Amino acid sequence: MADRLVRGVDAARPGVPTLEQVAAKAGVSRSTASRAINGGLRVSPEALLAVEAAVADLGYSPNRAARSLVTRRTDSIALVVPEPDERVLSDPFFAGTLNGLASALADTEIQVVLVIARPGQNERTVRYLRNGHVDGAIVVSHHRDDTLDRALVELRLPSVFVGRPLSATPEVDSRLQYVDTDNVQGGRMATQHLLDRGCRRIGTIAGPEDMSAGIDRLIGWRQAMTAAGQRDDAVVHGDFTIVSGAEAARRLLTEYPDVDGIFIASDLMAAGALPVLAELGREVPQDVAVVGYDNLGVAASTQPPLTSVIQPVVAMARAAGLRLLDQLQGATPTPPLIFAPELVVRASA
Structure with missing residues (x-):
């Protein structure tokens, strides 16, 4: 079914390179080319390189909607900020977070969806994350009452916190990934x-x-x-x-x-x-x-x-983004990454 979906989309675009052409140029089967384009699972390194070269030579671009149907992926992640709107717009911490996350995703097609989890709207945020709108989440500025740490563990949604989450139990805490400074x-x-x-x-x-x-x-x-x-x-x-x-x-x-x-x-x-x-x-x-x-x-x-x-903050957010990308590729959870603090001395002390 998935193969027919992608075939139909390609065939409906006259003059546009098709998946069959990519497969023929790479010297692989159509199913191998499809797997290589949609994540590289069960594809040899040689075949993956050949398909990537064919895609580049032909200028092939898979239809995003059809690809989502095939892979069950949205190519989007959520940046979840449990703070009021005005705080997000005025605090340089969040600008640094966006900068670092954009750096981590620069070589991907993944888009970032900003989710401002306003006070009292935790259920709405969890519902959004549960309903498959995104493939994973980065959470920053987490508060104890947000309960996002426990919710994300229950959802089994790939996620990374910027800042140590205040988990209710050691069991929950051990199943979360995060980056922080000491x-x-x-x-x-x-x-x-x-x-x-x-x-x-x-x-x-x-x-x-x-x-x-x-x-x-x-x-x-x-x-x-x-x-x-x-x-x-x-x-x-x-x-x-x-x-x-x-x-x-x-x-x-x-x-x-x-x-x-x-x-x-x-x-x-x-x-x-x-x-x-x-x-x-x-x-x-x-x-x-x-x-x-x-x-x-x-x-x-x-x-x-x-x-x-x-x-x-920029380095922390970049590290969080890279860890989330690893999770999306099926990597196992890794221990927390803790950055060492440094002091910059100026005139105030």
């Missing part, structure tokens, strides 16, 4: 830099308590503070946005006015905090030294420029 080490590194500068009352504006990045960066801050024999009580939380950084900075300085160093868990929150420090008469870094996290471009444009821990 956020605990990054939090320690940022805090140690402040300690090495001589700061003795270091606070933190931590990230969301329902995201692994927020949790792990706070753990790193606490580890460095404990190792230095310092108190770790000066903690307020934001949600990785500029507005929340400004509000958190005001709370932190009100509750802990003796703070002389702040580790802020994202550069966007730091961009909101710096004007508040200036408003309150605290010079940076003379009165309060500040270290951020991400180094995605915002850090270099703040006043003063921000010392920041690198989160290699």
Whole structure:
């Protein structure tokens, strides 16, 4: 049936190279040529090379709709972002994610479908993924209540998370693939830099308590503070946005006015905090030294420029895309890929 479908589509396009012509030029059977074009399964390397050369010489392009019927593939993947629309459009993290994912898919015909999983619409997102619209999914900015990790495991849909998913059980977590940066080490590194500068009352504006990045960066801050024999009580939380950084900075300085160093868990929150420090008469870094996290471009444009821990978002998204491509080709799951953090020192600390 599948062979007849493709044959019919090819025959309906007069003057356009057909699958039969590709097979004849490559010196293989029509079924071998079809398998080579549709993924290369059960095709020898020699035959695959011959078919690829014939396709290039003849300018053959299979009809995408017919190919989907044959392969049961859509040649599309979803980039799932469980955040409000305005957050996706304003946060440079998501631009970096798209950049890295596009790089991973550059040599393929796979298209990316952006799925913004707005708060309270998890069921709609899962239903979309379940109904066969895409071949796989990349999930970024995952929150505990999204439950996308468990849903994707149940769907058996090829998927990769950018950032460690907060799974409910070890069983679920062991069946997920993800890439991340070592956020605990990054939090320690940022805090140690402040300690090495001589700061003795270091606070933190931590990230969301329902995201692994927020949790792990706070753990790193606490580890460095404990190792230095310092108190770790000066903690307020934001949600990785500029507005929340400004509000958190005001709370932190009100509750802990003796703070002389702040580790802020994202550069966007730091961009909101710096004007508040200036408003309150605290010079940076003379009165309060500040270290951020991400180094995605915002850090270099703040006043003063921000010392920041690198989160290699583009490289992480590219790695996630390549891992998803491997899954789509039938590869077995691989252990998590964790990038090492680095510190970029600028004028703020």
